[in-house]
Amino acid sequence: MTRLWGIVLNWIAVGLAEDIPVGTVVPRRVDGLDLAIWRSGLGRFHAWDDRCPHRGMRLSHGFVRGEVLACVYHGWQYNLDGACDYIPAHPDLTPPKTICANTYVCETRNQALWVALGTVNGDVPxxxxxxxxxxxxxxxxxxxxxxxxxxxxxxxxxxxxxxxxxxxxxxxxxxxxxxxxxxxxxxxxxxxxxxxxxxxxxxxxx
Amino acid sequence: MILYDYVLSASCYKIRLMAALSGQKLELQAVNFHPAREHKSPEMLKLNPGGTLPILRDEDLIMTDSSDMLRHLTRNLPEWQGDDDGWLDFARTLNETLGMARLHDVLGFEVDIDAARKRGVHLLRLLEAHLTEQRFDGMIFLTGDTPTIADIACFPNTALAPDGGVSLDVYPSIRLWMRALRSLPGFIEMPGIHRLHELEAAE
Structure with missing residues (x-):
């Protein structure tokens, strides 16, 4: 649950599905928190902190390739769980599990996109x-x-x-x-x- | 055709982009706009007494207005022509607001920055409203479902708005329109406007 100015926000609307085509990423801000909302090649929506764990670049400047989101700065690729699974400068390295984007629960209902910033509480509106x-x-x-x-x-x-x-x-x-x-x-x-x-x-x- | 060009100028980029998208070759003559102010030199003022860039020269014809240049480049290309007049005027107002805010932030021009940004946001809201209505009708570009000089005229100063401190985060239809333009075959970049990475072959 998130509470802002007395308003209880279990789920926060962050957009319309049709505005985020497959293979794209957009920035959204919730109470000053920057999120990157992206849609994978298979059409699933994801909401992450808009910050690459490597150098802090906004992931919303990045690009989607199939089921990964890549940072525009050094090309680090993050899979659907937010875990980094490829570093172009070290192609043979298996990245440590600690390199992980911060993820949130993101759901679509009736073409509306919703994010839960805290513990999921109640149904999607x-x-x-x-x-x-x-x-x-x-x-x-x-x-x-x-x-x-x-x-x-x-x-x-x-x-x-x-x-x-x-x-x-x-x-x-x-x-x-x-x-x-x-x-x-x-x-x-x-x-x-x-x-x-x-x-x-x-x-x-x- | 010779384009007297400055790489960071949104208006010069309009002309380079139009030529690239329509497969026309321009001979680029780089002018040191900043810091040397070469566009105000006696030689350049002889060419354009107004002292502005870009300048497009096609044999004896010298053009100093970017809308005229876009019309000239597409005079035999009806597919690039639409109901463009209003949008060419709109592009001029984008240049006077978002364009000046960018010159303030990037090159230190003296500008009433708050007024420039405020008017710029007003114009972006008008552009977003129009593009949203176009999408309701199944069209992605300003005057139809294919791009015309209207789109090319309005694109650079819109896409470069963040350089002048104006965010584009809250304009979904503008973002989709810019993406459609950046996806066009022959699209070229300028500093601050990049190609779509996702179109490159995966490694």
Missing amino acids: DIGDRIPIRSLDISCGAPAIARYFDHPQDPLIVLRGKYDLAIALQPSTSRSCFAHVFAGAGQDKKIVSRYVEKLRDELEAA
Whole structure:
């Protein structure tokens, strides 16, 4: 369980599956903690500290080759468990087991990506049969957004007003969120996308 | 064709990239923009009184505006043409904001850095919104499902935004668009913009 500003975060949304194609890696930030989220050749998602154990380079600058993530700096390759299994400068060496990226539990449900930073506690949140719209940054802290929507302190905000929306907040820093937006099927994606931009403008002006 | 070129210039890279992607050979004439300010030398001012780079010379024709150069390079290549006008203007505003923030951070130019970054972020949000809507329609590029000079014009200053202190981490559609551009056959790099490593043969 992770607690940020009074909000209990068992699972933290970190994106939409469709934004991270097979064979790619992206950076995400949760309360100042930098994560590298990557998708292997076989399509599995992984969330690791965005830091190569070798020289500290951001692994999100790296590249995916099949079922390994390689650091862009010296090409060290990390397998699905986070363990380093190949060092290009020492091709005959079996790397010691202690060279290991720090990994977190990462799950997908209904095209939403979730990470547990602490002990896994409870089911992955359910956004129902809503479809992914987009992720967008909002220059507001999570508590301010929760207050604005008069929402209980839950990082998954469900709105049933003009549009049927589920907004999963990823608190990036104390003053910004990455909002992952899902909408009930049948709604026009462009109209919803523009509507959440308007919501963002209102939040940032508030 | 001769391109008067500076390797770290986003605008010069636009022209090198367009030529490379369309299989055209440019004769590169390196100009010492920094620190020697050679683009302000009497010889260069004779060529371009505005004292800017890039300059593209095709026999008697001398071009000093990168949008004109992109049009010139693709004048016989309709596949590289689309509804580009608005995006060429947009590229100019990217250069005035993200581009200037980068020149501030990299070469020490005097710039109102907070204003440049703030306006740059506003433009990135507009670009992200448009590219997201393109993706809803199954398209990855700015004006369609193939790249045009609009994409080439907007790509360099967007991709180099982190050099000016503006993060691209929160723009999924921009990242996918940049990846599509970097995957194009004939793509070339510049310092700060690299090829896709994963396309190289595994060792």
